[in-house]
Amino acid sequence: MSLQTDSRNFSERTTDGLGDSFMRSAVGSAQDSLKTRRLSAATALGDWEQWRNVGQLIRQHTLENLDYYLEQLAGNIERQGGHIYFAATKEEASSYIRDVIMRKQATKIVKSKSMVTEEIELNRVLLEAGCELTETDLGEYILQMDDWDPPSHIVAPALHKDRRQIKRVFTEKLGYTGDETPEKLAGFARTVLRQKFLEAEVGITGCNFAIANLGAINLVTNEGNGDLTAAIPKTHIAVMGMERIVPTLEEMEVLDNLLCRSAVGQKLTSYITVMGPSSAGETDGPEEFHLVVVDNGRSDILGSEFNEALQCIRCGACLNVCPIYRHIGGHAYGSIYPGPIGAVITPLLGGYDDYKELPFASSLCGACTDVCPVRIPLHEQLIVHRQKIVEQKRTGTADRIQMKAASKLLSSPALFGKTLRFAHSASRMMSKQGRIVRGPALLQGWIRSRDLKQPVRQKDSFRAWLEQRKGGSEQ
């Protein structure tokens, strides 16, 4: 999987999403239950808004001093005998990982969930190199077994599937014979995966946060597969986006609190682990540790008007409250990063040629901005994208002409006065029984599903009422 999960255009993808009533009901109920859980976990912490402020400050501080903390991290990892590799591009990142695996002459690989490994197309590269690769996060494993169905959510990748569909996948691909109870399905996957962990030669994990002063990484998981992936194979390779770093454990504690509560409404997930290169004298754990730090366009975002998007800690809370995501689902975004944060970062990483519609797929309701634990002004960032897309004349001539004309009218008292005078009679040819029934493209978008009254006659308008009253009171 690369950043792009579907090469069809936005409109085709959206039609698919809107037509998938099963997916929509799954996403709707997931959103509704996550909303309640998140709220109660946030309230339980107390002073949630203060925690958000601190989270924002930590992320801002770290981004402002990113060079310093990355250098500190690198020094501390190397001092402990680990390897750190800075990859400028996704190709560099995945080739490095492939080369480490080739040098080990390893073929059996286990992976835990990591969005950045999707971004660098690691699975494709490793499969082409002949590796036997197993995703061990239950959601990711289901998607892998379903012929690498793309993830539709950054925290719950198989959110769009229900137990019946999962049972079908397990039955067809793995000969599963049990029923569709979640415990049985999960138990079955656990048995298969346990063997994979024991056989694996290399384990690949993501990294929620690297801890600069320790030279270590922090993994936040619920299934325990991340820890097994990192602990059992002889070689552990962790992959992180360049910005996912904290100065010390103290900042990690704040961010983990915000992350767990925002993502899944838990105080803490089942496993919060800090790990890194083995210390001298340690008899278990991996013998070799690599940390791959992926830039892949992040340096260009740093310091730009989209800098705040790099504060993201990938909790997925903005997806869980987004009314657009609710109806079109994750796949419609055509990116491994869907939802509001996806609509902000996907065009930055993948360009406007493929993703110029995403910033417009928002009613700017601000639910995302309101929920973001590190206060990324998501809906404002979408407006900045829109400005750039307009500047680059990518919105189409019709849109341009209509918006320019409307803007002229809405900024000129004289023109607006004329509009008020003639709007009613001008709309007469487009109307039937006081309702507008036809009109230009923009109006069509409205009246296809909503009734719209004709504008009022000037003599019945609010302004006319005010005038008459003034006249009356002067008499």
Next chain:
Amino acid sequence: MRVSIFSTCLVDLMSPNVGIAMVEVLERLGCEIDYPASQVCCGQPAYNSGYLQDSKLAMQNMMLAFEASDYVVGPSGSCIAMFHEYPKIFKGEPDWELKAIALKEKSYELTQFIVKVLGVTDVGATLEGTATYHRSCHMTRLLGEKETPFQLLEHVQGLKLEPLKNSDNCCGFGGTFAVKMPEISEQMVDEKCGCVMETGADILISADMGCLLNIGGRLSRKGEPVRIMHIAEVLNQRQPVVSKGGSRT
């Protein structure tokens, strides 16, 4: 107290009753009304669509229109929230930044003004019926005003308020979003209509005409008999209540 009315372009074009109701309510509360006639639109449609330079012309027109006003009050949380964005948009522009801050500081959404500036929560309105209230996203999240509509509605005699499920989900209006992505917007407004119908209310109230045109337009298309009222119209209702003794209160 002198109050300048910001009627909003939707009220000017579509909903005169809302403007009239607002004026009558404010006058009853002792305000002296003034209407700067050069006002047009807050600039939000163009701004939110990415047409920054074009939108700034509308904003500049508004800053000049209300320059002499003491208070600016409008019947829309969304348009007032747009005024509150002006200082960010004109930051660093010497001719405009101070004007933008001044306008922000004196602008209030109608219910906000009544409760927070006039200090009134009971405007003496009476309306028999069961209603539900749609909170607009821009009023609650951008303007940050969650309470004042409810504080006022609580005191409307005869009115029973039913809670609206998923009230924090957007109705799908979003200005030009509704016409640019109509397929998605339609699903959002359909879900909202479903929640409105579930309440059993016969009146839908909101403080934003955009949302009301959207939800109301969809309800009307579906043939649902729900009456749409802007909160200004509700607060202006003086429908008499006949008590047992037959005297009018």
